[in-house]
Amino acid sequence: MNKTDLRRQYRAARKAFVAALPKGEREALERNLAEVVAPALTLVHMAGSYAAVGDEIDPTWIEKRIGPHAFPRIAGPDIVFHQAEWSELKPGFQNIPEPPATAPMVHPDVLLVPLLAVTLSGVRLGQGRGYYDRALAALRRRQPVLAIGLAWECQIAPTLVAEPWDMPLDMIATPQRLVDCRKSR
Template sequence: MTKTDLRRHYRAARKAFVAALPASERERLERALADVVAPVIGGFRMTGSYAAVGDEIDPVWIEKRVGPHAFPRITGPDILFHQAEWSELKPGFQSIPEPPATAPVVQPDLLLVPLLAVTLNGVRLGQGRGYYDRALAALRRKQPVLAIGLAWECQIAPALPAEPWDMPLDMVATPERLVDCRKSR
């Protein structure tokens, strides 16, 4: 399958999975995700997160545990992370909630990463524009960053194609498990 086919397949699988969940079950699973990652998210200076859209798994319960955190803002071909509160977010690029340009730009050392699909060795399939690959590469050039991909279990792929510029994730978390991808590399 091409990356386009894979995106279509995993987008449909995620949509069907979430559509079948009662709202209370979705919240229970997203709270479980926060419990799963709790052992590894302490001790970081700044967490970069994201505002979930549609059927993406929502990191809000993780955000409540980490203190100050930052959200991505698209600036041309790149993402910059701005420290902000949820109340400050406004629809931005493709109507994705983002912080104002005036919010402080920060360098996260923990990054929660959205995705369409992921392997257990950290190969991530995103939306296809490379924003997170470029952002993660730029952050890693400045300091160590722990990148955790957040997914529903239906987004775990047996294999995915990887390009030289694709940035591997360090960990993958679902409501059911936390996998340290670095152990398989």
């Protein structure tokens, strides 16, 4: 299956999973995600997060635990991270909430990463524009960065092809488990 078909398949699976959740269950799972990922966040100085859109798993409960954090902002072909509060976010590229350009730019040492699909070894399938791969590569050139993919269990793929420019995730967190992908590489 090509990446376009895989993206379609995993978007549909994610949408169906979220749509089938009983009332209140989504929030309970996202709260549990914050509990599951907590051991990986003990030494975080500055985390980069994201504003979930639609049926993406929402990191809000994680953000509440870690204190000040940053959100991505599209800057040409790249994303950069600005420390901001939710109340400061405004619709940006593709109507995704992003911080103002005037917010302080930061370099996260932990990055919470959205995804469409991921393998247990940390190969990630994103939206296809490479923003997070380029951002993670740039951050890692500056300092060590722990990249944690956030996913529903239905987004765990048995295999995905990694392109040379794809940046591997270090960990995957779902509401059910925390996987250290570095152990399987």
